[in-house]
Amino acid sequence: MASMVMTSEGSPDVGRMSAGVTSDSRLIDREDSLGIAVLSSACVSAARRLIAGQVIEETDRLALERAAGLFRGALDGLRFIESNGKQGRPPSQLQYSGFAVQLLSENRKILSHGANGQSTGQDIAAELETWLHRIEAFASTGKESDPSGFADFFLALTELSRAEAGSTGDIASPAIPT
Amino acid sequence: MRTRAEVIRRSLLTRLAGLSEYINDLIAEPPRGRAGLQTAHRLLERYPGWVRQNADALWVRAPDDTARYAQLSVVLQDVVLKTILIEQWFGQSAALRIPLSMFHAVEASCEELALHGRRAVLAIASPDNFETFIRDLKPHLFSPLGAVPMPVDLPDDRFAMIHIPRLEGGEALWRPIALGHEIAHLAVLERNALSHFGLPHKFDWARFTGLSSGDTYQVYRQAESWVTELLCDAHMVRRFGPAAVASSAEFLDAIGGSDKWSFTHPPGLLRVKLMLRWLGNVNTPSLKPTVEPWEQASKAAITGPGNVVNLAAMLETLADDFIAVVSSWPTGRYDEGSRSFLISRLLADLEKGLPPKERYKDQQDQLISVNQEDLVNAGWAQRSLDSPWPTAKLVDKALDSLDFLISWTARGGDAETETASAPLVPSRGGILSRRALIGRLGPEGDLEIRPLLSGSVDIASVDIRLGRRFIVMQRTATASFRTLGLGAGLRSAQRLVEVGWNERFVLHPNELVLAGSMEYLDLPSDLAAEVVTRSSYGRLGLITATAIQVHPFYRGCLTLELLNLGEVPLELKPGERIAQLVFYRVDPPASEPMPKNYECPTGPEFTRPIRHAKEIEILSRED
Numbered sequence: 001m002a003s004m005v006m007t008s009e010g011s012p013d014v015g016r017m018s019a020g021v022t023s024d025s026r027l028i029d030r031e032d033s034l035g036i037a038v039l040s041s042a043c044v045s046a047a048r049r050l051i052a053g054q055v056i057e058e059t060d061r062l063a064l065e066r067a068a069g070l071f072r073g074a075l076d077g078l079r080f081i082e083s084n085g086k087q088g089r090p091p092s093q094l095q096y097s098g099f100a101v102q103l104l105s106e107n108r109k110i111l112s113h114g115a116n117g118q119s120t121g122q123d124i125a126a127e128l129e130t131w132l133h134r135i136e137a138f139a140s141t142g143k144e145s146d147p148s149g150f151a152d153f154f155l156a157l158t159e160l161s162r163a164e165a166g167s168t169g170d171i172a173s174p175a176i177p178t
Numbered sequence: 179m180r181t182r183a184e185v186i187r188r189s190l191l192t193r194l195a196g197l198s199e200y201i202n203d204l205i206a207e208p209p210r211g212r213a214g215l216q217t218a219h220r221l222l223e224r225y226p227g228w229v230r231q232n233a234d235a236l237w238v239r240a241p242d243d244t245a246r247y248a249q250l251s252v253v254l255q256d257v258v259l260k261t262i263l264i265e266q267w268f269g270q271s272a273a274l275r276i277p278l279s280m281f282h283a284v285e286a287s288c289e290e291l292a293l294h295g296r297r298a299v300l301a302i303a304s305p306d307n308f309e310t311f312i313r314d315l316k317p318h319l320f321s322p323l324g325a326v327p328m329p330v331d332l333p334d335d336r337f338a339m340i341h342i343p344r345l346e347g348g349e350a351l352w353r354p355i356a357l358g359h360e361i362a363h364l365a366v367l368e369r370n371a372l373s374h375f376g377l378p379h380k381f382d383w384a385r386f387t388g389l390s391s392g393d394t395y396q397v398y399r400q401a402e403s404w405v406t407e408l409l410c411d412a413h414m415v416r417r418f419g420p421a422a423v424a425s426s427a428e429f430l431d432a433i434g435g436s437d438k439w440s441f442t443h444p445p446g447l448l449r450v451k452l453m454l455r456w457l458g459n460v461n462t463p464s465l466k467p468t469v470e471p472w473e474q475a476s477k478a479a480i481t482g483p484g485n486v487v488n489l490a491a492m493l494e495t496l497a498d499d500f501i502a503v504v505s506s507w508p509t510g511r512y513d514e515g516s517r518s519f520l521i522s523r524l525l526a527d528l529e530k531g532l533p534p535k536e537r538y539k540d541q542q543d544q545l546i547s548v549n550q551e552d553l554v555n556a557g558w559a560q561r562s563l564d565s566p567w568p569t570a571k572l573v574d575k576a577l578d579s580l581d582f583l584i585s586w587t588a589r590g591g592d593a594e595t596e597t598a599s600a601p602l603v604p605s606r607g608g609i610l611s612r613r614a615l616i617g618r619l620g621p622e623g624d625l626e627i628r629p630l631l632s633g634s635v636d637i638a639s640v641d642i643r644l645g646r647r648f649i650v651m652q653r654t655a656t657a658s659f660r661t662l663g664l665g666a667g668l669r670s671a672q673r674l675v676e677v678g679w680n681e682r683f684v685l686h687p688n689e690l691v692l693a694g695s696m697e698y699l700d701l702p703s704d705l706a707a708e709v710v711t712r713s714s715y716g717r718l719g720l721i722t723a724t725a726i727q728v729h730p731f732y733r734g735c736l737t738l739e740l741l742n743l744g745e746v747p748l749e750l751k752p753g754e755r756i757a758q759l760v761f762y763r764v765d766p767p768a769s770e771p772m773p774k775n776y777e778c779p780t781g782p783e784f785t786r787p788i789r790h791a792k793e794i795e796i797l798s799r800e801d
Contacts, residue, residue, distance in 0.1 A: 030259060031313075035321065037252040042324045045236075045245035052241040059239070063324060081395045085378035091399045092372050100395055121391035151244075158248050162255055 028098025033165035036096055039067050040157040043135070047144060047151035056142045064139035067154075071132040074100040075125060082121040102164065103128070183246035190233055190254045197261055198226040204268055211278045211678030214285075214297030215268065217335045218315060222264060224329055225319050229257060235325035253323055260319060267301050267311065267339060276300045276347045277574065278646065278676050279581040280356070283550065287357040288338050290509045291365045296338040303341035306433040308355050310363040311339035338364060346429070349570040350577045351557045353550065354422040355429060358414025365413065365507060366406050374503050375405055380496055385488045396441075397485055404444040404493060405500075411449055412500040415456045419512040421555040423453045424468040424562075427475075436475070439486055448490045451476045456501050461515035464525050465555060467562040512551045520546055524556035531567040531733050531778055533576040533698050535628055536583055536593070553577055568778050575698055575735070575780035579629045582646075582696065582753060585679040592632045609638050610705070610761040618705070618761075625761075626700035639758040641712070645694035645735065646752035647781040648675045648683055668785050682749040685720070685742045694781040695736040696753065703730050704767035707759045709738070715756055719744025722757040730768040734779040 042063030046056050056064075077100040079088030091097035103111050103124075111127050131153075138144045205219045233253055240246040281298040288296035303309070315337050320328040340360050346352035366372065386397050414422040430436055430446040439445040450472050460466050480490045505511075514521070519541060524534040534553060537545045557573035587593050603617040610618070615635050618625040627640060634641045654671045672692075677683050685691060701707065709723040721741040728736065738757065742748050750756070 031318070034252065034256050034259060038256070038321075038323060041245075041248040041252045044248040045240055048245040049241040054241055057239065059324060077395060078391060080378075081391055081398060084383040085381060090372075090378055090402065091395065092402045097399060101392060101399070124391060155244070155248060158252065162252060165255060165259065 028096075028102055028164060030165040032096050032098055033102075033161045036070065036099060036102070037158050037161035037165065039063060039070060040154040040161060043067050043154040044151050044158060046138070047147040047154065050144060050147040051151065056138075061139050061142070064135055068132060068135045068139060070096060070099055071128055071135060074103060075128050075132065078121055078125050078128065082125070102160065181243050181247075183243045183250060186247060186250045186254055187233065187237060190250060190257065191230070193254070193257055193261070194226045194230050194233075197257065197264070201226065201264065204264075211676065211681055212281055212298075212300075214281065214299045214335075214337055217297055217333055218268065218299055218337060220333050221316055221319055222268065224332060225260065228320060228326065228329060229253065229323065232323040232325045236323070239325065249324065256321075256323070263311075263318075266303060266341070267299060269301070275302055275344060276342060277578065278678055279574075279578045280342075280347070280350075280353075282581055282584075283353065283357055283577075284338050284340065284361065287361050288364070291361060292508050293336075293338070293361070293364055293368055295336060296364070297335050299337050299339040300347070301339075301341055302344045302347055305343045305345065307341065307343065308346070308360050308429075309341045310360040311337075311341075312363050312367055315339065348574075350550075350554060350573045351421070351561065351570050352425050352429070353554050354414050354418035354425045357550075358417045358422055359410040359426065362410035362413035362504070363406070366409050369507065371409050371503050372402060372405060374506070375409065375499060377402060377405055380499065382492045385492060386485065389485075397489065400441050401489055401493075403442045404489065407443055408449065408452060408493060408500050409503055411453055412456055413504040413507065413509070415453050416501065416504055416511045417509055418551055419514045419555060420457065420460050420462075420465040420468045421551070421558045423450070423457055423472060424558045426450075426453065427469075427472040437481070439482060439490075444493065445480050445482065445486070445490055447476065447478060447480050448494065451494065452497055452500070455497050462518040462521055462555075462559075464521060464559040465514055468555075468558045512555075514555060517552055517555075520548065520552055521556050521559065524548065524552060525559050528556060528560040528567065528569055528572055529563075529565065530700070531572070532626055532700055533572040533579065533628060533780070536576075536580055548576075548580070550577060550580070553580070571778060571780050578646075578780075579696070579698075582679060583629060586631070586753065605763065607763045607765060610763070612637050615640060615761060618702075624702040625705060626698070627759075628698045629696065634755070636758065639710070639760045641755040642709075642736065642757050642759055643696040644738075644750060644752050644754045644756045645696040645781060646677050646679065647694050648677070649673065649692035649782045649784060650675055651690060672784055674782075674784075677752060679752055682751050685740055685748045685750055687719075687742050687745055687747065690739065690741045692782040692785075693738045693740050694779070695738060695757075698735050698780065699728065699732060699759075701728060701730050701732045702767075703769070704764050705761050706730055706764050707761045709736060710758045710760055712756060712758055718748060720748060720756075728759070730764050734777070735781060737779065737782045 042060065046060035046064055049056055049060060073089070073094040073096060076089040077091055077094055077097065080090055081088075091100075111124060134144070134150070138150070144150050201219075201222045205223055208216045208219065233250060236249045236253065237246060240249060281300060284298035284300065285296060288294070288298075299315075316332055316334070317328070320332070322328075338361060340356055342352075342356055346355070381398065381401060386394060389397065411422075411426070414426065418425075427450050430449065436446040436450070439448075454469065454473060454476055457469065460469060480487060482490075520538055523538045527534045534548060534556065537547050540546050553573050553576050557569055560567075560569045583591075583593055601617055602620065602622040603613045605611070605614040612635055615625075615638075617623055619627060619630065619635070627634075630640075631643075649672050651671055652673050656670065659668050659671070675683075683691075699707075707728040709726045709728065711720060711722040715722065719742055721743060722738050723736075724739045724741075740750075
């Protein structure tokens with residue numbers, strides 16, 4: 001099923017008095033996507049440091065803490081929807097409100113559950129929670145049992161976010177109708 | 179072989195060098211009177227160097243090439259996005275076509291909404307969009323890149339950044355959209371209006387069952403976005419009344435948006451329906467035609483995919499909640515009903531081709547001040563009558579005069595006029611004396627000079643003030659211009675400059691510029707006037723007019739030809755009493771208006787082809 005978001009116009013960076021003429025089919029705002037890419041690329045660097053036999057630096061720890069905040073927000077957003085607005089936080093109160101969408105979108109392969117249209121919100125929340133604990137532990141202990149897997153996950157997230165923020169250098173494609 | 183990380187690093191450094199040069203070019207010619215842009219430039223000039231520091235630190239600290247590429251490729255892409263931002267908002271000349279009064283109006287509107295100290299950054303953009311940049315510029319430009327913190331010595335100013343279409347940006351009639359809807363976006367954020375609206379409790383979850391978690395999440399985000407837009411619409415209607423509906427509904431229709439919806443914007447039809455509901459009954463007869471076409475159109479049903487129709491229907495049931503939120507904001511509601519008499523007076527002036535005055539007497543003979551909302555509403559009322567006069571220009575002129583008077587009185591100037599109750603004094607001929615002038619300018623008279631400040635009428639003349647728009651001459655590649663049959667070529671040698679009320683315009687020795695009088699004139703059939711340089715200026719070597727004759731029936735501001743014949747540059751300030759008008763009787767009165775080259779000019783006019791086409795043809799013939 002095509003996602004309803006596919007007629008998104010441009011970026012939530014701007015509030016517009018427009019008719020909402022469709023000009024783009026981005027899942028989330030370009031600047032938000034780049035913000036996520038900055039964070040995730042810093043997580044790549046932290047994990048690669050372990051692979052290189054080094055210890056993580058203070059800047060790595062700070063980046064991991066911010067990445068944990070990103071996942072916490074996505075979880076909050078998901079809980080909000082799953083509870084019909086009774087728990088969690090609404091998207092507008094999250095710094096990167098589109099992050100959950102980016103993870104959940106069915107044509108993305110970031111989360112194993114997110115890629116499966118049949119999975120429930122609880123399945124996805126459980127996977128997000130696992131990742132959150134892993135990032136928090138890495139930030140607090142400086143240790144990660146599978147740094148390669150960790151780096152690969154965030155490298156994929158970096159690439160996904162860059163693509164989301166990127167352009168083909170051509171006129172934007174027409175939106176996919178719902 | 180170079181690694182991919184090295185290629186990206188080189189690309190990043192090259193782009194930063196180019197961007198730095200571009201920003202230096204922008205800063206080299208700061209736009210006059212636009213303080214917001216000048217402050218923003220101070221942020222921009224620090225940006226490339228800060229990114230460079232980040233890039234260097236990330237390169238050194240990264241454990242390997244994979245990490246280097248991952249981080250620097252993101253930084254490079256971020257620079258591309260920030261360059262787009264700089265081009266779109268600060269590109270050369272982006273703001274020069276927007277009147278300075280609009281910059282002041284944006285800052286004043288922010289103050290009214292308790293968005294204190296916001297600096298206006300206005301730019302021309304796409305013809306089908308007004309848009310507001312809702313992030314804070316400083317943290318947005320200097321968002322963490324992971325290595326170097328934001329510089330501590332950057333200016334703390336906050337901005338109101340609005341993109342305006344070229345056509346609507348220059349016309350005051352569209353102010354409801356920029357000052358109502360767009361600025362409300364900043365208020366929605368600052369005042370946390372979405373939370374006050376309470377969408378989580380009002381969202382009708384039952385309408386959207388059967389969707390996956392991701393799709394439900396997206397529908398909810400869409401609802402938040404639509405609520406934001408509708409809150410802005412509600413504020414616009416509250417602030418500007420019928421003019422808000424007239425301007426936004428016409429704009430939406432013009433860009434084909436009536437039946438359109440998007441992730442961020444609700445269907446145009448829903449917006450018009452709700453705006454009319456929030457507006458309620460229009461009590462001023464002359465304003466009814468401004469909204470009637472949209473009342474008819476709004477009776478159609480909203481169509482589209484199921485979720486869109488559901489969302490629209492849900493929000494329509496919440497109509498009163500939108501107005502409840504914006505009613506708690508500090509801006510007052512525009513009550514057109516209580517301004518009905520005043521609007522009829524403004525309209526009467528617009529119907530005569532006159533820019534409305536800054537004050538009028540009401541039915542109880544009390545002076546009431548005109549405000550921006552009155553002028554814009556009267557403008558829309560006049561527009562609905564298909565007036566032969568350039569309504570938008572006249573409203574713009576009235577707003578510009580109002581802008582001057584606000585600045586004038588704020589600095590201690592007296593806004594009273596001496597003609598308010600002056601009787602008409604019979605005169606037999608010759609030059610009109612002060613008594614005769616005041617009578618002709620009074621309520622029974624037929625001579626109009628607007629604005630007319632206290633002390634302007636002298637013993638046998640009226641002082642006129644320098645406006646703030648100038649047409650300056652610039653060098654061109656054209657060898658020479660023929661004075662007969664001037665074509666478009668001369669336009670390339672002339673450029674419009676607008677300066678702030680607090681700024682100075684420097685006229686260099688032997689320099690010629692065209693300037694406008696601040697006063698808008700309307701001469702009756704039996705009066706003509708001559709423009710004379712005030713003697714104290716003449717002694718400095720300043721000539722203010724070479725085409726000194728003003729004919730009966732002339733209607734508009736005067737174009738002054740300023741020439742500095744002295745040896746030193748002269749600093750001129752808008753609002754200075756620079757010249758005088760000497761009026762005399764025309765006997766017998768002119769029977770019909772002479773054909774005019776300039777129709778209701780409200781500032782200096784670019785040179786146009788000289789009249790008398792037949793004579794030009796004769797003189798141009800070769801023997």
